[in-house]
Amino acid sequence: xxxxxxxxxxxxxxxxxxxxxxxxxxxxxxxxxxxxxxxxxxxxxxxxxxxxxxxxxxxxxxxxxxxxxxxxxxxxxxxxxxxxxxxxxxxxxxxxxxxxxxxxxxxxxxxxxxxxxxxxxxxxxxxxxxxxxxxxxxxxxxxxxxxxxxxxxxxxxxxxxxxxxxxxxxxxxxxxxxxxxxxxxxxxxxxxxxxxxxxxxxxxxxxxxxxxxxxxxxxxxxxxxxxxxxxxxxxxxxxxxxxxxxxxxxxxxxxxxxxxxxxxxxxxxxxxxxxxxxxxxxxxxxxxxxxxxxxxxxxxxxxxxxxxxxxxxxxxxxxxxxxxxxxxxxxxxxxxxxxxxxxxxxxxxxxxxxxxxxxxxxxxxxxxxxxxxxxxxxxxxxxxxxxxxxxxxxxxxxxxxxxxxxxxxxxxxxxxxxxxxxxxxxxxxxxxxxxxxxxxxxxxxxxxx
Numbered sequence: 368x369x370x371x372x373x374x375x376x377x378x379x380x381x382x383x384x385x386x387x388x389x390x391x392x393x394x395x396x397x398x399x400x401x402x403x404x405x406x407x408x409x410x411x412x413x414x415x416x417x418x419x420x421x422x423x424x425x426x427x428x429x430x431x432x433x434x435x436x437x438x439x440x441x442x443x444x445x446x447x448x449x450x451x452x453x454x455x456x457x458x459x460x461x462x463x464x465x466x467x468x469x470x471x472x473x474x475x476x477x478x479x480x481x482x483x484x485x486x487x488x489x490x491x492x493x494x495x496x497x498x499x500x501x502x503x504x505x506x507x508x509x510x511x512x513x514x515x516x517x518x519x520x521x522x523x524x525x526x527x528x529x530x531x532x533x534x535x536x537x538x539x540x541x542x543x544x545x546x547x548x549x550x551x552x553x554x555x556x557x558x559x560x561x562x563x564x565x566x567x568x569x570x571x572x573x574x575x576x577x578x579x580x581x582x583x584x585x586x587x588x589x590x591x592x593x594x595x596x597x598x599x600x601x602x603x604x605x606x607x608x609x610x611x612x613x614x615x616x617x618x619x620x621x622x623x624x625x626x627x628x629x630x631x632x633x634x635x636x637x638x639x640x641x642x643x644x645x646x647x648x649x650x651x652x653x654x655x656x657x658x659x660x661x662x663x664x665x666x667x668x669x670x671x672x673x674x675x676x677x678x679x680x681x682x683x684x685x686x687x688x689x690x691x692x693x694x695x696x697x698x699x700x701x702x703x704x705x706x707x708x709x710x711x712x713x714x715x716x717x718x719x720x721x722x723x724x725x726x727x728x729x730x731x732x733x734x735x736x737x738x739x740x741x742x743x744x745x746x747x748x749x750x751x752x753x754x755x756x757x758x759x760x761x762x763x764x765x766x767x768x769x770x771x772x773x774x775x776x777x778x779x780x781x782x783x784x785x786x787x788x789x790x791x792x793x794x795x796x797x798x799x800x801x802x803x804x805x806x807x808x809x810x811x812x813x814x815x816x
Contacts, residue, residue, distance in 0.1 A: 382744065385718050386654045391423030393570040394532065395653075398560030400617065401431035402577045403643035404471065412575070413478035415649045416537070417493050425532040427563055429540045430475060431556030432467045433617070439463035451509055452615050452622065456516035456553040464553045468541040472497060475539060494536040500524040501559065503544025503552040518544055518552025520559060523566035561626040565633040572630045572638040574623050575649065579642040580661035581620060583607060597657045601631045601665045627663040638663045656715060656744055671753055674710035674722070679703050681719035682710065686740050694776055695738060696806075710738075711757045713750050720745050723754040725761050725770075731795035732768045733812075739772070755784060763815050770815065773808035786811035 399412060420426050436454070437447045440463050448455040456464065479493040502522040506514035521544070531538050540563065542554040557574065564572035580595030583603065599607075605628055607620075614622035627638035641648045641660035652658040674682065682703055689695040703710070706724060713721035721741040727734040736758045741750045762770050771794070772781055778788070791802055791810050802808075 382656070383654045387422050389717060390570070390653065392425070394425045394427070394567055395419070395571045395573060396427045396429065396560050396564040396567070396569045397573045397575065397649070398429045398556050399431060399575045400556065400577060400643065401433045401435050401467075401471070402617075403575055404430065404474070405434045406643065408643050409474060409478050410481075411646060412643075412649070413475070413481070413493075415647060417479065419649065419653065420493060420537060427528060427532070427538045427540065427567065427569070428475070429542065429556050429560040429563065430471055431542065432464065432471055433556075435467035435471060436460065436464050439467050449615070450512045450514070452613065452619075453506065453514060453517055453555065454553060455512065455514055458516070461516040461551065461553060464543070465551070468543055472539065472541060479537065494534075495539050496531050496534075496536040497539045497541070498524075498527065498531070499545060500528050500538070500540060500563075501544035501554070503546060503554060505546075505552060516551065516553055518554050520544060520554060520562040521546075523563050525563075525566040525568075528563065528567055557623065557626045561630050564630050564635045564638075569635055570637070571653075572627070572635050573641060573649065573652065574626070574639065575641050575643045576617065576623055577643065578618055578623065578640065579644075580640050580659075581607075581624060595661050597659075597661060599661055599663045601628065601663060604628050604631075604663045624663070631663050631665045636665060656718075656720070670714045671757055672712060672714065674707050674712045676704065676707055678710070678712055678714075678719060678722075679707060681714075682712065682722050682738075685719055685722060685742060686738055688743075689740055695740065696803075698738065711754055711761070713741075713754065721750045721754055723758050725758050727762070727765055727767060728795040728797060729765070729767070730797075732766070733795060734762045734765070734767050734770050735798060736770050736772050751780070752784070759813075759815060768815060769812050771810060771812045773802075773810055775806065775808050778809045778811065781811045781813075784813070786813045 397416065403412065416426055416428065440447050440460060443459055443463065445459045447460070454460065476495045479495050500523060501520055503518035504521040506517045506519055528538050540559060542556045542559050544552050544554050546552065560572060560574065581599060582595050583599065604624060608625060608628055611621040614625065616622065623640045627640065630638045639652055639660050639662050641652050645651070645659055648659055652660050679700060683700060686695055686698070690697045706726070709725045711723050712719050723739040724737045725734050726737060739751065739754060759770060772786065774781065789810050789812050791799070793812065794802060794810060
């Protein structure tokens with residue numbers, strides 16, 4: 368095994384392991400657009416969901432069938448009809464939907480029965496269980512349009528779904544529901560997935576869609592080519608919805624966003640819009656720090672806070688590579704434990720991705736900011752700036768007039784943020800005694816207004 372592989376695999380696995388641990392026994396509702404299946408993505412999606420389930424995640428899968436129903440309608444010489452972003456389901460459309468759903472459920476169950484080919488999990492089939500877990504009601508007549516057999520979710524049998532998940536099975540739901548009198552209604556995948564996620568108190572709602580995600584912020588002319596925002600706070604998502612026209616088709620920005628917002632407001636912590644065009648998109652979204660799609664979240668997952676004794680290990684792990692290459696002065700565990708109250712950290716899902724320390728010199732009305740570190744995985748996303756601002760706030764609260772840094776490699780970063788270079792003799796007497804002239808660190812100071 369090559370050493371290159373070792374150096375890539377080991378850091379990757381260490382970065383993924385906390386998420387594997389975190390998501391064990393959590394419940395994910397995954398809505399897959401029918402377009403993904405029509406595009407030939409089912410086999411890989413089934414493998415990825417089987418992997419996720421093997422790592423302890425409880426999965427409810429809701430499939431869409433928009434293109435499949437339209438194909439059935441065309442075969443019958445019948446044109447699909449839509450209004451208000453929903454299908455108008457007449458008798459022919461209802462028959463087509465039932466035929467498409469039956470075929471898709473067969474294909475999905477077959478895909479999960481294959482296990483993971485050419486892997487040690489090749490014989491590990493996933494038990495897929497479907498059922499009449501949904502009660503529906505008619506959409507009725509809206510603005511003079513009779514939606515006929517199109518319906519809305521009236522009730523979700525959350526207890527039945529959870530019992531099935533407790534058995535170790537994957538729950539598969541088609542966008543169909545039945546009234547108490549046995550009448551069938553054609554539902555939408557998006558509404559079913561959202562209603563189920565809310566009812567079972569899911570930890571995640573994920574839409575695997577034909578759109579890459581959502582972009583709110585303007586394109587950065589300096590070269591930010593990311594087409595989407597990977598994290599969208601709920602309040603911002605709601606504001607965006609109010610500004611957008613009512614969605615008419617899945618590619619409209621508000622189409623999936625409206626369901627993500629509804630789920631988050633009802634208690635689902637995270638809702639995701641993920642592109643099915645990217646192979647492994649679900650795995651990338653779940654097990655990578657920033658994911659690949661847009662996540663709507665009820666509160667900022669990335670927590671900027673003061674450090675505690677429980678953070679010492681995470682800080683040591685974060686700064687170790689920078690100490691080894693000489694960017695930072697080496698600090699022992701004892702030193703960090705002693706000074707932990709002066710540290711500020713950025714934490715995401717229990718993992719520390721950034722830190723900085725404040726060492727005050729009250730007699731000189733200044734303080735040193737040290738150990739400013741941001742993980743290479745998340746650099747260039749503004750976390751260094753956030754840490755700097757928090758350190759400045761802490762220094763102001765302590766009644767200090769300035770902060771200073773000692774650096775050998777990042778002088779220009781600090782200068783761009785209002786620091787000016789001074790002679791090392793400027794340092795407070797207590798700090799000057801420990802200044803290592805062999806290291807030749809530049810001293811930079813920022814006045815606090």
